[in-house]
Amino acid sequence: MTNPSQLISNHEPKGETEIFSVQQPGLMTTVQDRGRFLYQWMGMPISGALDQYAYRVGNILLMQDENHACLEMTYLGPQLKVLSNTQIVVTGADVAPKWNGKPIPMWTAIALHAGDDLTIGSARSGCRAYLCVRGGIDVPQIMGSRSTNLRLKTGGFQGRVLRSGDQLSSLPCKESIEKADCQSLPGDFIPNYPSSVVVRVIPGPQKNYFDKREGIKTFLGSTYKVSAEANREGFRLDGPSVEIKKGMKKSIPSEACPPGGVQIRPNGKPIILLNDLGGGGYAKIATILSSDLPKVAQLKPGDQIIFKEVSLSEAHRVLREEENKMNRLKKLLGFPR
């Protein structure tokens, strides 16, 4: 069994460096990483970056561990004063980052120096941007992760969104700082974030609650809109109501579910479950492919979504392809290993 010191990492100084002082926090800026695994049996949601692609690529561009913690910035990013020399990458939604007032490219490793100003703007396309830093953001590791869960007020920076006046540190990094400088991402690795997306799904565990000619036809044949109720726990969708088969209950015994599960609420409207909530009590008609979750993470209220069914084997093929793409990228960048 683990001991408590493993559940919360002791936070003695280990050479971490203060890198940012938060001047303006942005709309909703949290520390996230790959996620919190192995504790879902006791009800702990996995949390973590909603757009795992942008998050991973950010760390890869810095030539460092893919699991280093970053800042997830929603709609409007923060204004930061740089406190010591570091290196950053901004990925995900196009947020027009500025360095001392001058525009800097997204998806590119950039060296910053003490005294610099880093201003992250508002999303021109997409919804969530990621700020990865050399060594990763240093906050206590809780149950194996630095991710924030706002509802539980746990993890990340004191379990909350960043505020003006917060000071952020990064962990020491072994590799030399020059190594990744100006490293930028080949164009074909940079995703577009359209406001209307087709998202692949495989049939859900309660697909038998829905008739092929009714509920499933409605679900796959309609365009849904992300409602205003869209956050890290889930997105409620507006659009045609999905019919539940006659005689079937409108709820199921509580059941855990990975991010991307699509539940049909009693009023027939779909809800996409995401990282900060581990499950629910309504029938799941489909589950979104993990490779397509980044697209979903970048949708804003009002954006449109069409679901397309694929088989599980096709989903696994897509996933392997995605992994090969990441390996190709690492090779291109001369990533160690």
Add this chain to the structure above:
Amino acid sequence: MFKLFKVLPCGDRAFLLQFGGSISFTTSQHVQRMFHALKTRKRPGIIEFVPNYCSLLVFYDPLTADLESFLGEVRETEKEVGQWATGKVKKVNIPVIYGGEFGPDLDFVANHHALPPEEVIRLHTKPVYTNCMYGFDPGYILLLGLPRRLETPRMDNPRLSIPEGTVGIGGAQTGIYPFDRSGGWRLIGRTPLRMFDLHRNPPVFVNIGDRVTFYRIDRDRYDQILERVKHGDEPISTYIES
């Protein structure tokens, strides 16, 4: 016993092992046994198990897991656990202050069933419940064993904020809200114990399959325990029978 479990994909990184369709003590007990039996072994690419009332959710890495051999192992495990006795479970006794500001719906529940509030308390503290699973908050135990006479429908409009430790009834379920949160259960009391505490190891003290009873405490006792819990000097072992 449950030879024909179903394998239901939940996306490309998880699947459910479904052992039954509706909530029952036998199905849940089987899930509990399978959870404890399967989690003892590490297998490449099999990441974690999450017990539900009727199923076990298995997270895997499609790039490294050998699902065929894992499912073979599940079938073998089923044969073994079918013969288990009750297994290694402990009994946890949870102190609760009922009614008043701590259980604002006690009177509603009593009226709903045409019982005096005292009888609701007596019925709620009588059974030995089973912790079947955790709801989707850490420490949110979901218990089976609520007397039929106490089953009460959820609220139409959930409350936006329910204090940590509140004991509620939702349909045939009873349990404890471990965090200040929203919820639709009928609130009948509150425990001063912390159901989830990162400074404890493990942070939860009710395991899957453990037996749970509630016992009534008065305001003075509640305040005493709460004070000690706040200062981290209330040993949780006080509440555990082995």
